[in-house]
Amino acid sequence: MHPVILYCTAALGCLLFLLGLSVSMLRRRAGIGSGPAPDKNAPLNRVIRAHANTAEFAPFLAVIYLYFGWRGPSDLAVWLIVAATVSRFLLVIGLIAWPSMSRPNPPRFIGALGTYLCGVALSVLMVVGG
Numbered sequence: 001m002h003p004v005i006l007y008c009t010a011a012l013g014c015l016l017f018l019l020g021l022s023v024s025m026l027r028r029r030a031g032i033g034s035g036p037a038p039d040k041n042a043p044l045n046r047v048i049r050a051h052a053n054t055a056e057f058a059p060f061l062a063v064i065y066l067y068f069g070w071r072g073p074s075d076l077a078v079w080l081i082v083a084a085t086v087s088r089f090l091l092v093i094g095l096i097a098w099p100s101m102s103r104p105n106p107p108r109f110i111g112a113l114g115t116y117l118c119g120v121a122l123s124v125l126m127v128v129g130g
Contacts, residue, residue, distance in 0.1 A: 009069075061115075084122065094111055
């Protein structure tokens with residue numbers, strides 16, 4: 001297994017589970033057992049959104065990463081995997097670090113766009129044998 005692919009897969013897993021832990025801790029602190037906080041831009045709601053978004057993309061990205069790790073990745077595949085992983089972290093930073101989810105911000109935009117472009121490129125690369 002290519003070490004970069006292993007580390008990127010592990011990073012996505014850590015991101016997902018640490019965000020889940022953050023949601024639980026913020027819920028306990030706020031006294032909210034389920035559902036969102038009343039203020040739509042509350043830290044709890046931003047972390048819930050970051051966790052949900054990560055849960056939507058990280059599992060399939062991990063499958064793609066491990067496919068390439070198993071097959072022996074091209075340099076292009078490795079770079080796309082690194083870029084996709086960085087994009088996921090940027091998106092989370094953009095959701096959590098900014099005071100409002102109502103307006104786009106640079107890390108969130110770059111993270112989302114990078115996830116889409118790298119995900120599509122890796123999916124196509126799977127088919128064409130890269």
